[in-house]
Amino acid sequence: MNKPTSPSKLAGATGVVSRGIPIEDLVEEGRVHSAIYTDPEIFELEQERIFSRTWIYIGHESEVPKTGDFRLRKIGRQPVIMVRGKDGAVNVLMNRCLHRGAVVAEVESGNTKFFRCWYHGWTYDTAGKLVQVTADEGYEPGFCEKMGGLARPPLVQDYRGFVFASLSEDVLPLREHLGQAAELMDYLIDFSPTGKITLSAGVNKTVYRGNWKLVGMDGYHVNYVHASVVEGWGDDENSGIAAMHKNDPFSDTALTRTRDLGRGHVLLDFREHRMASIDKYVDFLRTIPGGDEYVAAMYSAYGEEKAKRNLSLAGDPHLGVFPNLQVIGNQIRIMNPVAADETEVLMFPVLLEDVPEEINTLRLRQHESFYGPSASGSPDDAEIFERAQIGMNATVNPWIEMSRGLNREYVDEDGTRVGRISDETTQRGQMREWKRLMTAV
Amino acid sequence: MNKHITVGHQPEVRQEFEAFLFQEARLMDNHQFEDWLKLWDKECLYWVPCNTEDVDPNRELSIIYEEHDQIRERVRRLSGKFAHAQQPKSRLIRVLSNIEIESADDDTITGISNFVLGEVRLNRQMVWFGRNEHTLVRTDEGLRIRRKKVFVLNNDTPMTNMTFLV
Numbered sequence: 001m002n003k004p005t006s007p008s009k010l011a012g013a014t015g016v017v018s019r020g021i022p023i024e025d026l027v028e029e030g031r032v033h034s035a036i037y038t039d040p041e042i043f044e045l046e047q048e049r050i051f052s053r054t055w056i057y058i059g060h061e062s063e064v065p066k067t068g069d070f071r072l073r074k075i076g077r078q079p080v081i082m083v084r085g086k087d088g089a090v091n092v093l094m095n096r097c098l099h100r101g102a103v104v105a106e107v108e109s110g111n112t113k114f115f116r117c118w119y120h121g122w123t124y125d126t127a128g129k130l131v132q133v134t135a136d137e138g139y140e141p142g143f144c145e146k147m148g149g150l151a152r153p154p155l156v157q158d159y160r161g162f163v164f165a166s167l168s169e170d171v172l173p174l175r176e177h178l179g180q181a182a183e184l185m186d187y188l189i190d191f192s193p194t195g196k197i198t199l200s201a202g203v204n205k206t207v208y209r210g211n212w213k214l215v216g217m218d219g220y221h222v223n224y225v226h227a228s229v230v231e232g233w234g235d236d237e238n239s240g241i242a243a244m245h246k247n248d249p250f251s252d253t254a255l256t257r258t259r260d261l262g263r264g265h266v267l268l269d270f271r272e273h274r275m276a277s278i279d280k281y282v283d284f285l286r287t288i289p290g291g292d293e294y295v296a297a298m299y300s301a302y303g304e305e306k307a308k309r310n311l312s313l314a315g316d317p318h319l320g321v322f323p324n325l326q327v328i329g330n331q332i333r334i335m336n337p338v339a340a341d342e343t344e345v346l347m348f349p350v351l352l353e354d355v356p357e358e359i360n361t362l363r364l365r366q367h368e369s370f371y372g373p374s375a376s377g378s379p380d381d382a383e384i385f386e387r388a389q390i391g392m393n394a395t396v397n398p399w400i401e402m403s404r405g406l407n408r409e410y411v412d413e414d415g416t417r418v419g420r421i422s423d424e425t426t427q428r429g430q431m432r433e434w435k436r437l438m439t440a441v
Numbered sequence: 442m443n444k445h446i447t448v449g450h451q452p453e454v455r456q457e458f459e460a461f462l463f464q465e466a467r468l469m470d471n472h473q474f475e476d477w478l479k480l481w482d483k484e485c486l487y488w489v490p491c492n493t494e495d496v497d498p499n500r501e502l503s504i505i506y507e508e509h510d511q512i513r514e515r516v517r518r519l520s521g522k523f524a525h526a527q528q529p530k531s532r533l534i535r536v537l538s539n540i541e542i543e544s545a546d547d548d549t550i551t552g553i554s555n556f557v558l559g560e561v562r563l564n565r566q567m568v569w570f571g572r573n574e575h576t577l578v579r580t581d582e583g584l585r586i587r588r589k590k591v592f593v594l595n596n597d598t599p600m601t602n603m604t605f606l607v
Contacts, residue, residue, distance in 0.1 A: 200500070209601075374489065374504050376518055379603075
């Protein structure tokens with residue numbers, strides 16, 4: 001039931017042909033064909049082969065704390081409801097009435113005992129069960145039971161409150177699928193002394209006119225795309241996110257690295273770089289409002305060694321979880337593909353539980369300074385993505401060069417592929433998984 | 442309370458407030474960043490909430506929540522050559538209307554206004570809507586902005602870059 005159906009144009013065992021090139025030939029080790037960003041047919045195929053075939057991040061359980069709390073999300077373009085059920089489970093339901101297809105939840109968030117479709121009054125509970133059909137004498141007895149309930153992704157699992165769903169059963173268990181990405185997610189969660197985070201601060205919703213795959217983990221772009229911000233760091237190295245990026249982490253001589261963690265998950269790895277100056281950072285933390293109390297709570301909860309490790313990334317693992325999730329800055333970020341040349345980026349600031357309020361207020365101010373439609377950082381990313389999307393309309397040479405660092409990349413003991421911070425190890429990691437999913441039979 | 446309403450309804454106060462708003466709008470439309478910065482009192486708040494019209498800024502996200510230092514940094518960044526989202530700059534014309542004085546006394550004027558803002562950039566036109574709440578204070582240099590809160594109508598909807606001044 002959940003195996004993706006093949007489009008009728010399927011040619012050969014491994015994929016369709018785009019502009020005369022089989023899909024598998026669009027991604028080479030050091031370059032990719034820009035049709036993967038611009039071709040509407042490839043975009044449609046992605047909806048089946050990427051977004052219906054692997055784990056998709058839906059939301060965080062803290063977004064639906066009470067029974068009946070719900071949020072609307074998307075798997076690719078498919079509308080879903082994330083809702084806290086009566087038994088305490090977080091359910092993910094397709095937002096589509098079994099009758100004539102209307103959405104049964106029409107506001108983005110709320111609290112409800114039942115989802116009622118206002119077309120004909122069919123009613124579902126928070127587990128998605130069809131509990132009432134209007135004037136049911138027009139149907140045979142037992143109709144509700146036979147219909148069951150709102151369609152669901154066959155698999156819904158969470159990792160420490162991060163809820164994922166898969167439209168395919170042919171996936172690894174979530175924890176195994178995440179692999180080392182899970183350890184990086186821990187850096188955000190364990191930035192709270194009690195290991196609890198909450199997404200209760202709202203969301204920046206932004207949109208750019210470019211492909212979803214343009215959002216990557218890129219260490220090479222910072223000094224150019226964010227030149228206007230880097231320029232200001234000279235003035236106040238403790239302001240905004242400057243505090244997190246001292247000692248030029250974006251230089252290839254730094255201890256920072258790019259990592260391909262496997263299965264499309266990628267990382268800008270600041271761990272070693274930040275640990276090298278951890279004592280200085282902890283001293284700095286003690287000077288911010290609430291900082292003394294916060295550091296003490298972290299040491300008490302984790303012991304000095306683990307606390308230092310948990311503090312070192314400032315809760316920012318700079319992680320991409322393929323295909324639609326990033327954990328970056330002070331936020332959890334979702335990328336929704338809308339069209340080949342349109343992408344929504346939703347940025348949810350993450351607040352920490354059991355810390356002084358000023359710590360969370362500062363997290364919000366830091367987020368606002370760099371991220372959001374009027375901020376100093378992410379709008380320039382969006383602008384650059386739009387320039388790339390326009391440029392890719394020129395197809396005389398259609399290849400995107402993605403070879404940076406191939407000459408010095410290596411496989412680490414832990415199985416991850418590693419490059420310098422400016423290398424395209426991360427882009428190649430994403431493309432490798434893209435190709436695997438797009439061409440798998 | 443009567444004094445405030447009486448003062449608020451004085452035509453001179455309305456005119457002053459409107460004239461200030463129109464001047465601010467003109468400076469923002471023309472990207473005159475330094476002159477716009479001068480309109481702010483040193484003790485000020487520039488607040489553009491996110492998602493709703495009103496949020497608790499200590500616990501909930503804003504699009505902009507800045508005091509004077511950060512406004513100055515915003516002006517510095519936009520005045521340079523590397524703010525790519527505004528290279529080239531948007532063409533802007535905004536219309537202010539529905540101006541109402543909420544309160545006024547010897548030192549301050551608080552009022553609300555609506556705006557419609559046309560933005561043209563790279564062969565595309567966007568239209569933005571919003572409602573302002575300004576509190577102006579009288580200083581030796583004239584009226585200055587003590588507090589400006591802007592409800593941008595699409596603040597709960599996917600937004601394109603809004604890096605020009607609102």
